[in-house]
Amino acid sequence: MRRVRACRAEEVPPGERVIRDVDGLSVGVFNVAGTFYALHNRCPHRGGPLCEGPVTGTALPTDDFAYAYGREGELVRCAWHGWEFDIRTGRSIVQEHTRAKTFPVEVEDGAVYVVVGG
């Protein structure tokens, strides 16, 4: 396991994301409501640049056939085919077993570190 400095925390305000080369891997660093997460910038669906797609919310699941928008800033929608993934878990919200690779993140002295090789 290696801890690699990815960016300064102030480069990624809440709701934003940056994409950095981390030890040869393209990794997206996201700030979801003040907490940082890192995803491999490779969609498990067809290998597209997952982290380059829009950070969004979505239509919440419903039992009464009503539309409600929610989870703003919690999802990234792959730049290629638009599959929605939970930034915090890397899981597709349609089929949970489809999962983007996630990396542990540590913040120290204003810097965001991504832990790779685990």
Place this chain on the structure above:
Amino acid sequence: MIDCDVHNSWRSARVLLPYLDPYFRDFLERGELPGGRDSFPHAHRPWLHPEGFMRADAVPADGGTPGSDYELLRDQLLDRYDVEYAILTGDEAIEASTLANAPLASALVRAANDWTIDEWLPLDPRLRGSIVVAPQDPAAAAAEVRRLGDHPGMVQVLVSTGSQRPYGDPFYHPIWEAAAEVGLPIAAHLGGQGGVNANPTGCGPPTFFWETHALLVETGMGHVASLIAHGVFERWPTLRFVLVEAGVAWLPALLWRLDADYKALRKETPWLKRLPSEYAAEHIRLSTQPLEQPHDERHLWAVLEAIDGEHTLCFASDYPHWDFDDPRQIRLPDEWRERIMSENARELYGLPQRAAVA
């Protein structure tokens, strides 16, 4: 064998006169009819079969309409193939869906249903009927489903695949709600292409009958997609939808496409909890006839395996129509045969083993 599509017919639509109230009886007695005095009111499809639609050997001795003579139907189908149950789908009644006058259409299908119950079901314990409804008036159709839903001889609600909108549209929900309430499956049979109903092909009307007949499966695709997308099977989780005579080999490809597009755009239909293909596997059934006929039957079987054909297909002969499938000639994997020839329909329609009936 259980035959899921048997066309009982009338020699003359005037058999419906006693079943119509005086107001609508007047329409049938004195009104304009598309094929002369004995014909059923409907807006005829613009594609006319150049050979007349019926098996040439199914004309009764008195020259009447094929399917109108019980004894010939019994000899040519029920006895010949040892049919355990025949699901009657009528013939012209579903074409009432093409009429602009929805109250007239509803009156005609009510009369046709009562005629089937009075004149056909008592003839033979192997016969079961369909509650034909005119979907252009969903409230009247729902009332008809509730009126006859507990009749022990009526085993499904029947509409034409030709329609004004795809069947998942909330416009039709009152009908499906009634079907769920009485516990009957809904069947959509090929037909109703004309009149007020939508063009069956999205690129405009085809020219020839055979060309059109091969393409009519397109309406089935639209209904399957719509029913799933609108969450009909989330609203009524016990509902089953049977596509009759609408082909089968297209379904896997459609479901692959629906699954792929849903994964990207589920936010349009947040009421769905599963993939489209999962709803289809549980809720959609298909009658086999006319089963696609590839040069190498293994190609068809491989495709049908993708929709678990062993458990989703139900045999139908379409007697006495021109594209009849003979149950002894139809080619299926041996290990699927029992389920497709009888057991899937038995479960779908809740039909007891005949031995237990006797």
